[in-house]
Amino acid sequence: MIKLRNIHKTYDNGTPLHVLKGLDLDVGKGEMIAIMGQSGSGKSTLLNILGILDNYDEGSYMLDGKLIKNLTENEAAMLRNEKMGFIFQSFNLISYKNAVENVALPLYYRGVSRRQRNNMAMELLDKLGLADWAGHKPNEMSGGQKQRVAIARALITSPLLILADEPTGALDSVTSQEVMDLLKDVNKNMGITIVCVTHERSIAEQTGRVVHIKDGLVDEGAY
């Protein structure tokens, strides 16, 4: 599913910062992995490159057999919409849209009709136990509910890959576990590959594999 080879990334804001220094990583189809690392280790940069939100300078990134390099904005947007779902620490739901509309949003960009996308979103919210909250806006929901809506939004396009950036970072331990159970369920029953960046060992240990990043490289010796 994911094949990263010799990935380099340098940020140049006056002083060049070499964040990824030849990173290699393989993630199999249907795998669920956690990426851990110290602050500044390059794990967020890695996630952004995986999500085609950022470019890499050197190396190669193959996603589902396609080389991700020198894509136009439109191509990147289409790939993200078709193949990926994103889950963020602070949910990033659109505040003035209700749960159904938030979940249906990726389908809007895919050109699905309003009725169809709302039906699909409603169905998904029902599966996640949020049917009663479908008409509610994010500020009327708890953190756990918001994250489940965000997961529904990530799932609505039936992606191959879900990228989760600290998905439990803003939740209490009970809700964190509920969210992780949901992600594990999605991974197991839907076969969706999940890459989860976290700094919580208890969360990381629930995935099939933990990849440690240190100084811009996968730390093979860790764990």
Added chain:
Amino acid sequence: MRIFDLDSWNEVFDTISRNKKRSVFTALGVVWGTFMLIILLGVGNGFALLFRSNVNNLVSNSILLYSGTTSMPWNGLQSGRFIEFDKKDVMEISGMQGIDGVMYLSPQKFGEIVYDNNTYDGMTLFGTTERVKDILSLKPVYGRLLNGIDDSRSRRVCIIPIQYAESITDNPEELIGKSIVCEGISIVIAGIYEKYNNTLSFSLNSRTLYMPYSTYTALYGKGEDKINIMIADVDRKYDSEEMEKKAKEILAANHDVNPEDKEAIYSLSLSFVFDKVNGFFDGFKFLVWVVGLGSLLAGVVGINNILLIVVRERRQEIGVRRAIGAKPSSIMGQIIAESCVMTIAAGMIGLMLAIAVTMLLDKYLLPQFTDGSMSYFLDRPLTFQLAPGYAMLCMGIIVIMSVVIGILPARKALAIKAIDALREE
């Protein structure tokens, strides 16, 4: 942005209505700008139309000649001589190639009239020809105007203005055929007239009576052939300024006046005046467009600024949208649609307000300039309301402006990278 998707428009209206006060105050700039543009254009066009209605085709190519006092000695004659035209001048100028006809006025006589043993003062009396109706734009309200037979037979008849007639009786029609005493001489009222334009306002006090020139000369002019003012119609194929020069040469020769003496014979080419005033209105129109579009632009720039702020506020949302698959064109379309909806809605309100105000101006202000009369020479009635074509042009400009001013915020939105926006979370 998908135009035929209800959610697209819901989002646009959500964004605008989320901060109602800010949106309303921003839109007010465009409302005011559109209002000003439409009002200025409407009033500007209205006044131009009013002017053109007052200077009809016949008058616009006429030459006005009136006598004065010599300021230069000539042919052994001293300066300071008062010049008076006569019928010989009229005949010679009438005979010029390119002159369609000449209307002339005797020196004016001031006094009072007596009707039914009551005296009415403020009267001004002129002797003139039947052409007075064309040159001074007179139309009969009751009875008739002067004709050629009146002059050839020196009939003791006159025509009086409707305002004067109404000051004499509540039923002006009853005056037709009745006699009035004017400076001790009885004259029959042949007709009551009104002026339908105000350009050549010899009848400044609206109490001006006209009678046949021959009658006037016999009754009030001691038989002396004296003419103060001549108005010659120039054929449109001829240059009226050239004709004016030739006419003055004839008059100068007839009255032993230095052709260079500008005070002995005054003249005015009305086409020259007409062109000048038309030029003024063209300039005025240009100014109106500049001021109106400037006001509109100021309002539109306000919307631009607000959209820039909105984009900044929605930075994270835009980042999320881009992360989940929004193409650049979709983000751009969304911002431009917000700009268009806000600007066009405000423009429509401004347009409707302006239409309402111009309707009120038509109702209450226009009659003060036209005395309720409409020109015979216009293909549409006098109005301060803007022609539909102009209103559509204004709306077209607003639409174009709304798109153009949306581009800058849209480009700002495009410059937001999902990664940067999400990093700020």
